Amino acid sequence: MLAVHQLSKSFKKVTAVSDVTFDAADGRITGLLGSNGAGKTTTLRMICGLVAPDRGEVRVDDVDIARDKARARTRLGMLPDSRGLYPRLTGRENVEYFGNLRGLSSAEVTARLDPLAEQLDMGDLLKRRVEGFSQGERAKIAISRAIIHHPQNILLDEPTNGLDVMSTRAMRTLVRRLRDEGRCVVFSSHIMQEVSALCDVIVIISDGEVVARGTEEELLAKTSAASLEDAFVALSTKEPT
Amino acid sequence: MNQFLVVFRKELRDAMRDRRSVLSALIYPVLTPLLIVIIFQVAANELENPPEMRLAVAGVANAPGLVQELRSNDIELEEMEQGALADAVRAGDVPAALDIPASYGERFRGGWPATVFFYEDGASRRNRRTASRIRRVIAGYSGTVGALRLVSTGVSPAMSQSIQMTTVDLSSSKARAAEVMNFIPMLVLFACFMSGMYVAMDVTSGERERGSLEPLLLTASDLRMLVFGKLGAALVFALAGSSLTLVGCVFAFGQLPLETMGLSLSIGPEVAWVILLLMAPLAVTATAAQVFVATFARTIKEAQTYLSLFMLLPVFPVMFLSVKAPALTAWMAPVPLLGQYLLITELMAGQDVPWAYVAMAGLVAVALGLVAAWGTIILLGKERVIFGGS
Numbered sequence: 001m002l003a004v005h006q007l008s009k010s011f012k013k014v015t016a017v018s019d020v021t022f023d024a025a026d027g028r029i030t031g032l033l034g035s036n037g038a039g040k041t042t043t044l045r046m047i048c049g050l051v052a053p054d055r056g057e058v059r060v061d062d063v064d065i066a067r068d069k070a071r072a073r074t075r076l077g078m079l080p081d082s083r084g085l086y087p088r089l090t091g092r093e094n095v096e097y098f099g100n101l102r103g104l105s106s107a108e109v110t111a112r113l114d115p116l117a118e119q120l121d122m123g124d125l126l127k128r129r130v131e132g133f134s135q136g137e138r139a140k141i142a143i144s145r146a147i148i149h150h151p152q153n154i155l156l157d158e159p160t161n162g163l164d165v166m167s168t169r170a171m172r173t174l175v176r177r178l179r180d181e182g183r184c185v186v187f188s189s190h191i192m193q194e195v196s197a198l199c200d201v202i203v204i205i206s207d208g209e210v211v212a213r214g215t216e217e218e219l220l221a222k223t224s225a226a227s228l229e230d231a232f233v234a235l236s237t238k239e240p241t
Numbered sequence: 242m243n244q245f246l247v248v249f250r251k252e253l254r255d256a257m258r259d260r261r262s263v264l265s266a267l268i269y270p271v272l273t274p275l276l277i278v279i280i281f282q283v284a285a286n287e288l289e290n291p292p293e294m295r296l297a298v299a300g301v302a303n304a305p306g307l308v309q310e311l312r313s314n315d316i317e318l319e320e321m322e323q324g325a326l327a328d329a330v331r332a333g334d335v336p337a338a339l340d341i342p343a344s345y346g347e348r349f350r351g352g353w354p355a356t357v358f359f360y361e362d363g364a365s366r367r368n369r370r371t372a373s374r375i376r377r378v379i380a381g382y383s384g385t386v387g388a389l390r391l392v393s394t395g396v397s398p399a400m401s402q403s404i405q406m407t408t409v410d411l412s413s414s415k416a417r418a419a420e421v422m423n424f425i426p427m428l429v430l431f432a433c434f435m436s437g438m439y440v441a442m443d444v445t446s447g448e449r450e451r452g453s454l455e456p457l458l459l460t461a462s463d464l465r466m467l468v469f470g471k472l473g474a475a476l477v478f479a480l481a482g483s484s485l486t487l488v489g490c491v492f493a494f495g496q497l498p499l500e501t502m503g504l505s506l507s508i509g510p511e512v513a514w515v516i517l518l519l520m521a522p523l524a525v526t527a528t529a530a531q532v533f534v535a536t537f538a539r540t541i542k543e544a545q546t547y548l549s550l551f552m553l554l555p556v557f558p559v560m561f562l563s564v565k566a567p568a569l570t571a572w573m574a575p576v577p578l579l580g581q582y583l584l585i586t587e588l589m590a591g592q593d594v595p596w597a598y599v600a601m602a603g604l605v606a607v608a609l610g611l612v613a614a615w616g617t618i619i620l621l622g623k624e625r626v627i628f629g630g631s
Contacts, residue, residue, distance in 0.1 A: 050458060051624055076459075080455045084451040086251075089255060097251045098457075101247050142456070
């Protein structure tokens, strides 16, 4: 469970995130929906403690990340914006490295990786060196290494970016499975269909502020719009009062 | 498993698969002995070929006495047209040339100073030495004839000389050879800087370039363990390169006929160990500094730019020494690079060095390395570094 309370962050004179507040419950997929540059990535970086907020608080399963970053991070898994893998290592070695850093033995990593490889249809990806992998193949390795320690809370920054149809489907199935296991999944995206298809709760961010949150039905009802896209446009262009 | 070991093992495996990293650690140990052999050839040339005593002369018939004197001083004469003299010297065909005009005989017999023209190329170091020897022979002849003239008029030749100066040339061929060999300790020290450099760049700026730094930091790893693990892997390469370079040097020196050349500079197996003891801590400083500097760079290319400037460092002691050659004193031993350079020079010259100096040099070098590592740990906590990637 994640609780984000009044987070604010400015870079020099630009306000990236202002007063962002939302909860993300266990067993739910919470979607952060916003245009490019709306502040989604900065918010996610503050949640996992890589960027220190100017104001506000983040609690990961009731652990304040500012107080005990190490403990909070063991309960977090994040697929960040940059998917950098190590090209000279094989897929398995890439995942194993992060697993080992998280304190898992190599045997434990293998035990967890094999079912994941099947779910994501990774085939021989684990045996090959990452050099020359396609975007989709890279994404599969990157997500595996982000959740290899079975974190309760999972942050995914635009996880389907650059993926083809098959990879996107595999990724969605995985995200749903993680939710069904009772984990708290936060999913950022600027793609309406994606958020609409996956998310139980939607938080719309515009210009660094939360302009609306609720289920898709609630958002549609609130704006009397026919689609999530119309609702999004109506909400994110409305002047804050 | 300990995070340090996890990082260390991964970076080592990663680097072993990187052709550039492995090549740069291996190429230097091969290159250094080769360079030593080349430097040795240059030094041997200095020793084996004394200056060539050859002189082009125009108008030999005009001055039989002077020509006789030159010949009796083992100067090989080569007759030439007067107009060709200057060009022959300029082209380097002869080290020097002498033009004896037709008026020489008449003026000589009349007791007037007889004019001759001497051509030399002052820019050529070798020929300068030949020319100055020949000039001394001519001046000596002039002095002898002058003295005889005074005697014939009943005046003591000593009257005409208020000062008699005798020049003693102390520059031995051996000293010149040693001067050339002075580059060798610096070459050896370069190994500390070269061998681990690629790994140092790959584990820092490479991590930023690939965009893998952010996910790595998200693993909740201890930054100290990350930095020391990375540093350790780069250090393995630096130490392997340094050790192999020393092995190569011992081998190269073993092949060279040093004794017959009278050269005393050498790296034998008995001092190689001490030299490695001096180089290992310096490798810590060099690698830690490279890791620190490369962390500022967003790409490996950028890091290469910074580090190629950094590579100029080993040259400084030699530049300092070419201005002023100091004897090794206590304060110099702990100065990084300078201390190692002077200590290795002493060791190569077959002299004993105080163990305290070796220890001081090592302690300071390791301490500096730790400072650089600490700086890297601080850098990796900065948002500018984590997200400033490409």
